[in-house]
Amino acid sequence: MSLADLAAEHGLHRVGARPPFWQYLKQAWGRREFVWAMSRYRMRADLEGNRLGIIWLVLQPMINALIYGVIFYFLVGERGRGADYPAHVVIGVFLFQFFSKSLSQGAKSITGNQALVQSLAFPRVTLPVGEVIEQFLSLMPSMALLAVVLPLMGHLPSVEWLLMVPLLVLFTLFNTGVALIAARLTVHVRDLTQLLPFISRILFYTSGVLFNVNGVLAGNPTLLRLYDFHPLYQVLEMARAALMGGHTYDPMYWVYFSAWAVVTFVVGLLFFWVAEERYGRD
Amino acid sequence: MTEQTPPIEEITRPPYIADAAGRRPVVIVDDLHVKYRVFASGKAIKRRGRSLFQNSGRGIRVVHALKGVSFTAYENESIGVIGANGSGKSTMMRAITGLTPPESGAVYAASRPNLLGVGAALIPDLSGERNIVLGGLALGLSRKEVEELRDPIVEFAELQEFIDLPMRTYSSGMQARLKFAIATIKHHEILIVDEALSVGDRRFRKRSEDRIREIRDNAGTVFLVSHSMTSIRDTCSRTIWLNKGELMMDGPTDEVVSAYEESRSGGGVVR
Numbered sequence: 050m051s052l053a054d055l056a057a058e059h060g061l062h063r064v065g066a067r068p069p070f071w072q073y074l075k076q077a078w079g080r081r082e083f084v085w086a087m088s089r090y091r092m093r094a095d096l097e098g099n100r101l102g103i104i105w106l107v108l109q110p111m112i113n114a115l116i117y118g119v120i121f122y123f124l125v126g127e128r129g130r131g132a133d134y135p136a137h138v139v140i141g142v143f144l145f146q147f148f149s150k151s152l153s154q155g156a157k158s159i160t161g162n163q164a165l166v167q168s169l170a171f172p173r174v175t176l177p178v179g180e181v182i183e184q185f186l187s188l189m190p191s192m193a194l195l196a197v198v199l200p201l202m203g204h205l206p207s208v209e210w211l212l213m214v215p216l217l218v219l220f221t222l223f224n225t226g227v228a229l230i231a232a233r234l235t236v237h238v239r240d241l242t243q244l245l246p247f248i249s250r251i252l253f254y255t256s257g258v259l260f261n262v263n264g265v266l267a268g269n270p271t272l273l274r275l276y277d278f279h280p281l282y283q284v285l286e287m288a289r290a291a292l293m294g295g296h297t298y299d300p301m302y303w304v305y306f307s308a309w310a311v312v313t314f315v316v317g318l319l320f321f322w323v324a325e326e327r328y329g330r331d
Numbered sequence: 332m333t334e335q336t337p338p339i340e341e342i343t344r345p346p347y348i349a350d351a352a353g354r355r356p357v358v359i360v361d362d363l364h365v366k367y368r369v370f371a372s373g374k375a376i377k378r379r380g381r382s383l384f385q386n387s388g389r390g391i392r393v394v395h396a397l398k399g400v401s402f403t404a405y406e407n408e409s410i411g412v413i414g415a416n417g418s419g420k421s422t423m424m425r426a427i428t429g430l431t432p433p434e435s436g437a438v439y440a441a442s443r444p445n446l447l448g449v450g451a452a453l454i455p456d457l458s459g460e461r462n463i464v465l466g467g468l469a470l471g472l473s474r475k476e477v478e479e480l481r482d483p484i485v486e487f488a489e490l491q492e493f494i495d496l497p498m499r500t501y502s503s504g505m506q507a508r509l510k511f512a513i514a515t516i517k518h519h520e521i522l523i524v525d526e527a528l529s530v531g532d533r534r535f536r537k538r539s540e541d542r543i544r545e546i547r548d549n550a551g552t553v554f555l556v557s558h559s560m561t562s563i564r565d566t567c568s569r570t571i572w573l574n575k576g577e578l579m580m581d582g583p584t585d586e587v588v589s590a591y592e593e594s595r596s597g598g599g600v601v602r
Binding site: 051052053055056059060061062063064065066080082083086087090091093094097098162164165166167168169170171326327329 | 355356357358359360361362401403425427428429430431432437438439440441443444445446448449450451452454456457461464465468469470471473474
């Protein structure tokens with residue numbers, strides 16, 4: 050009798066075998082307290098090293114918005130600025146940062162936690178998801194800041210602001226999917242970590258963070274039509290419409306972006322789960 | 332075996348089936364091969380991975396760390412694993428936990444074997460207190476269980492005065508004590524101890540050895556990887572000797588350890 054038969058006879062299971070998808074999700078859900086504690090503690094640990102601590106979560110995107118805003122104010126010209134340029138830039142920079150950080154931190158979530166992955170057994174999906182949760186928590190102070198800054202720019206709170214809640218839920222789903230895909234790809238090709246900052250920057254300059262797409266591309270209807278399907282552009286436009294008032298957009302964006310978010314999330318989960326057995330390798 | 336609700340990711344325990352000798356196998360290692368593919372410069376790359384430099388042959392070395400190891404461990408056995416540095420002991424243990432995937436062959440187990448260790452989950456910038464929570468959750472305990480076990484952990488690690496300080500401010504001995512105290516709090520059915528006995532100062536080492544013994548009595552099966560023949564003789568009834576990735580000998584501790592020591596002294600190496 051072979052050893053494999055002996056194992057089967059005694060009901061032993063192969064160690065490290067990837068569980069079926071639903072069971073995998075269930076196991077991951079069972080680890081939610083771990084994910085939650087890890088994200089919160091990591092964020093705190095990152096901040097406590099600085100003298101100003103949590104203030105940096107607000108200060109950093111603020112300075113970013115200021116620098117980009119001032120430079121691009123002169124670069125994009127009258128047509129590219131749109132209605133209210135400062136509010137346009139602040140919303141764009143703050144929200145885009147959630148995406149870019151999820152991408153870069155998510156990509157490093159497996160390769161950067163090699164020691165943890167090699168010493169404890171738990172569904173690895175918890176690592177990229179934990180990173181996105183950490184970024185979501187970091188986004189909250191800057192969202193609070195928006196609520197203070199926007200009225201100063203003349204955009205008073207309205208019922209429409211509540212649309213930010215479903216939008217952020219969808220955005221988080223989307224970012225989680227992106228983080229999961231990036232995490233697995235980085236495991237296959239480490240060199241990706243060198244490439245990602247450029248990809249992130251290209252997206253930053255092409256998603257309408259710093260300029261009004263409708264104004265800049267007024268002479269190019271084909272390209273403008275393409276932007277209707279650009280997920281990051283959709284998020285920014287919907288957020289601006291909800292927060293600024295008077296900013297119009299195609300309501301179909303909600304349908305498009307919901308599809309983007311759900312599909313990216315599900316594909317990300319499946320794509321990540323398929324390689325579960327490989328993540329322990331050196 | 333003590334009945335305890337297994338953490339959710341543990342494989343459902345199979346019904347008890349005894350073999351002819353009345354013992355149930357709990358870990359079966361079947362012709363296990365593990366290979367590492369490493370850049371000669373020292374940077375590890377993925378096996379089978381579509382790495383950019385896969386076929387360029389640019390200084391890639393294949394390290395065949397385990398070459399076809401097979402054995403069967405039964406419940407309530409304490410098995411020592413010995414061998415020179417680089418003989419594949421740690422690789423085999425990592426493969427048994429499922430953390431290092433095998434090149435070919437397989438490991439079967441009744442429940443997921445656990446390595447004794449939690450260090451990698453902790454964050455040095457956080458207080459000892461928060462690290463207890465984080466470590467406990469990483470081991471698969473629930474928040475409530477962690478709260479209940481907090482005091483015993485602090486007490487065992489003897490860190491009452493310092494538990495609210497960041498872990499990075501601890502001495503290495505204090506850190507080791509805390510990690511050991513957290514890691515040993517969970518009940519394990521199949522446990523792997525990788526030279527963890529030499530933790531802290533002499534007094535703490537004594538206590539940690541007692542703790543290990545206690546865990547061993549509660550756990551079903553224990554693997555002890557060690558260079559200390561004394562602790563192997565003290566704790567293990569059976570011993571496996573690995574040499575250059577191959578299984579040299581597998582049998583009663585006395586015989587195997589004697590043969591191992593003989594080979595070492597015969598080779599002119601005295602430890």
